[in-house]
Amino acid sequence: MPPTSSPTTKRLDPHTLATSALEIADAEGLDALTIRRLAQLHDVTPMALYRHFSDKDDLLAAVGDRILADIALPEPTGEPWDIQLQAVLTALVKALRPHPKAAGLTLYRILVSPDGLALAERTMELLVEGGFSTDNAAEVGRQSVCSLITLVTAEPGATEDTDPVAREDGLRAKRASLAALSPHRYPLITAAADTLICPASHDQYYGLGIDLVVAGIRGVRAGLQA
Amino acid sequence: MPPTSSPTTKRLDPHTLATSALEIADAEGLDALTIRRLAQLHDVTPMALYRHFSDKDDLLAAVGDRILADIALPEPTGEPWDIQLQAVLTALVKALRPHPKAAGLTLYRILVSPDGLALAERTMELLVEGGFSTDNAAEVGRQSVCSLITLVTAEPGATEDTDPVAREDGLRAKRASLAALSPHRYPLITAAADTLICPASHDQYYGLGIDLVVAGIRGVRAGLQA
DNA sequence: ACCTGAACACCGTTCAAGT
DNA sequence: ACCTGAACACCGTTCAAGT
Numbered sequence: 001m002p003p004t005s006s007p008t009t010k011r012l013d014p015h016t017l018a019t020s021a022l023e024i025a026d027a028e029g030l031d032a033l034t035i036r037r038l039a040q041l042h043d044v045t046p047m048a049l050y051r052h053f054s055d056k057d058d059l060l061a062a063v064g065d066r067i068l069a070d071i072a073l074p075e076p077t078g079e080p081w082d083i084q085l086q087a088v089l090t091a092l093v094k095a096l097r098p099h100p101k102a103a104g105l106t107l108y109r110i111l112v113s114p115d116g117l118a119l120a121e122r123t124m125e126l127l128v129e130g131g132f133s134t135d136n137a138a139e140v141g142r143q144s145v146c147s148l149i150t151l152v153t154a155e156p157g158a159t160e161d162t163d164p165v166a167r168e169d170g171l172r173a174k175r176a177s178l179a180a181l182s183p184h185r186y187p188l189i190t191a192a193a194d195t196l197i198c199p200a201s202h203d204q205y206y207g208l209g210i211d212l213v214v215a216g217i218r219g220v221r222a223g224l225q226a
Numbered sequence: 227m228p229p230t231s232s233p234t235t236k237r238l239d240p241h242t243l244a245t246s247a248l249e250i251a252d253a254e255g256l257d258a259l260t261i262r263r264l265a266q267l268h269d270v271t272p273m274a275l276y277r278h279f280s281d282k283d284d285l286l287a288a289v290g291d292r293i294l295a296d297i298a299l300p301e302p303t304g305e306p307w308d309i310q311l312q313a314v315l316t317a318l319v320k321a322l323r324p325h326p327k328a329a330g331l332t333l334y335r336i337l338v339s340p341d342g343l344a345l346a347e348r349t350m351e352l353l354v355e356g357g358f359s360t361d362n363a364a365e366v367g368r369q370s371v372c373s374l375i376t377l378v379t380a381e382p383g384a385t386e387d388t389d390p391v392a393r394e395d396g397l398r399a400k401r402a403s404l405a406a407l408s409p410h411r412y413p414l415i416t417a418a419a420d421t422l423i424c425p426a427s428h429d430q431y432y433g434l435g436i437d438l439v440v441a442g443i444r445g446v447r448a449g450l451q452a
Numbered sequence: 453a454c455c456t457g458a459a460c461a462c463c464g465t466t467c468a469a470g471t
Numbered sequence: 472a473c474c475t476g477a478a479c480a481c482c483g484t485t486c487a488a489g490t
Contacts (some may be wrong), residue, residue, distance in 0.1 A: 011473085035464065046464085048474050056464065107380060111404065111422060117412060124414040136434075138418035139425060143435050146380045147373040154333060154372045178337065186343060188350040192364035196337060199365060208362075209369050212442040215449065219441025220434070237454085261483065272483085274455050282483065 064105035100158035290331035291339040326384035
């Protein structure tokens, strides 16, 4: 007898499954997220999951949607469009940051999941308010969102192991690989090796990343009306 | 007796294998790129490949390096740093564009493969010339390159099947999914549905993408000295 | 040095069956 | 409606062996 559920309660549901799938991916990476593994975690046969997901891609999509659901879109304010856009994109990054290993799953769910659609529509609204045509807003919005997703996915240390000792080993290996380069042939890369392997501050890393995207939007906007 | 190779010639070599691995990925996607499949294509046992690659990750890394090797870095000119940077980033995109399904493999090879390192060093040079500190040049350069890789990876139609009929079906399904949205709730997304599914011109898509990145760099640069 | 062959531990997924 | 059990076709990879 399961503790907190009546016999009529379904034991499994897609939302719970997606959440624990995300936990597996966060802890051990996407490769460790397996139908059989997830089933085992819920003391159930692998085939039981196929009642809730049509196939593995469907499960991965649900994990992507699960992440996007954490976006807390800021309320509209009276501020200028670019300030509000910065806040919207910051909300996106904030939702993805806890899940660097799984964030890539959101890439193909932006225009499908309800929360992804809400983000996309809101982003386009602000871009149109800023003076972009609908089509340009679509393309600029897409790339902005995709760039920030990749910013999280490529976060230095994201591919590293969660186990602290293995993680430190991985970082050391990368450092050694850059340190082995000829400072004569690659003076700037070797000089910036520490920053490239692990930025001084993650907040600063993300801050600069968002600034780059917003500055790009402002710059392209200014160029269009010239 | 193989036609164009003497008996002393090795039948397999990493470069040839990486090239045909890339062809498989281009034609059928990364999932179809399998050790066993690649071996079969060369009339050889799967285990034969382990003489040339230590494991599958090593093979995928080689494919990423193979793509980066196609970058034709422009010669330095007397032009301003931002103009030259635009040319360098355009060269990156030009090399990746033929391989939208495999381009993601380059993400983790930029700071490892010789051609990736050459691109990174050159990019940082121009950023430093533009007035960025070494560390800022490192972070800005990383994100610029990653954004453009993702631009290719997320190219509309990249995930689609290569078979023209299946491809058309996929596009139709996506179109239908956006067309099914409420134009009241999502007025801008539904209005821009065609552009979001398949941009009018791929050259324009990439042109805008590169402009966004360069404009972002210029904007952040201007902000730093303020 | 380079390749083969058999085997192992894992996948996702099917089909038919249980309750 | 929801889950089980056995089976299938596929993976990456090991180990020992051939030439």
